[in-house]
Amino acid sequence: MTQSALKVDREHAVTGTIDPIAIREQFPILSEIVYGKNLVYLDNAASSQKPLAVMQALDKYYASQHANVHRGVHALSDRATEAYENARKLARQFVNAEHAREIIFVRGTTEGLNLVAGSYGRHCLKPGDEILVSEMEHHSNIVPWQIIAEQTGSRVRMIPMDDSGQIIQQAYLELLNENTAIVAITYVANSLGTVNPIRQMTQSAHDFGAVVVVDAAQAAPHLEIDVRELECDFLTLSGHKMYGPTGIGILYGREELLDAMPPYQGGGEMIKRVTFAGSEYAEIPHKFEAGTPNIADSVGFGEAARFMWDIGFDAIASHENQLLEYCHERAEQYSDIRVFGTAPRKSGVFAFELEGIHAHDIGTIVDREGVAIRVGHHCAMPVMQHFNVAATARASFAVYNSIEDIDCLFDALNRARELFKG
């Protein structure tokens, strides 16, 4: 067992595109010691760690820019408003939306999906309408649709996946019909790592006049997102999975859809005029941002986007794909490892089980070796049901992970075998 993941041989750690050692220096938390071991953080799909630049941006905002936005006449309010709206511009750029007003700040992907379901869904769904949701969705892209289906008399239908963890495209095409109102799919599956062909699926949905909602929570840390290239109608993601703060995310919506939608929440900031006879709502995006927004974390979000641009999406993808390939190669050396998610196009996630050892036990054992992974159903119980397992173990990658980290994981798995097999 390697005691120091930091003192690794550079030649071994560098994948050719990224020097994770240099990147690690920007993440102070990665120097933490757990149970006397250097931390190996492989739970990035749950939440990534934060670079110094993001923490400094938060500090700077609170130290010199903070006041409430949009309503003050004083200097600090101007600064805060500028910082907030500048973050929106960076978010626009991050997903390549046409206009900054098409970006709504939300708490995260879950709120983004609930906003679309609660506003667009409630407004547009009629009895008999169908909402197509894939089998590999996170619960947050299933439950809001079930709730709104119940309220509107529409129904949720599942797009099945195959055993490699890919959406069965033929089945999808057969499910699409003139009643299909919404197609809600994930860009990258959190429990499997599958990258879905969003553009192709969007085009098919549009042939039937359906609106496409993309959950990009797991895509954001790994892939360059381009809503215009994807042609999707809505796309939402979380800041904390892409090196930004918790509690901030964005929802992109096409302007004409957002304009036609009723507000999601009522309150300050989202109105033009209020009288007891009725209220007029503000223009987008403010119509959807009731109350004082999460200004500081939006600034952190913008900084996280910059952090990713500085490294470059090609470099990020190439590095993480090498980690994933290496992980699969290592797994092939063991007959007791079953891998979940073997699609040709994957990103960031290695899900597995070890024969005869429950995922929960694996999680505890590797944790004591300093390796943080996620075990459980990953908020994707239908995926667990598909594979007939109660839980899986999941290692997930970020730019700061190295080949050495994966070796640490496999060494730690040996410890689990030792304890269980004697």
Place this chain on the structure above:
Amino acid sequence: MMDDLKALYQEVIIDHSRNPRNFGSLESANCSAEGVNPLCGDELTLHCLLDADEVIQDIRFIGRGCAISVASASIMTEMMLGKSKTEAEQLFDRFHARVTGTADGNSVDIGKLEVLSGVREFPTRVKCATLAWHTAIAAINKTDQQVTTE
């Protein structure tokens, strides 16, 4: 000092998790309960035959879970067999005190449950060790509600 992991995953635990005792359904059961751990998806159903004097005449469980939860359920059924409802509840109180490390927990006698005491070093796993117990207590008290560790 034995390392924490070895203390947790003792041979007895591994053995019970691989070959759980009293595993299966019980047709003669007159009380049963379901327990779930929403955190990890573990599920367990417990069946029990309680006689007129509230003595546990038979007890079985079915379900899937981690080594700790299955071993705990297995050892628990062995220990509860032949005990009265009150004795079973007192045993659970002692076990609970031990695995959660409360003030007097270390001094109580929990017999062969001692092998599970290593779990107190793993606070996130206490729920695994106690799921079967909560479920059993619900069953013998004939409460219809599903037991959850959350």
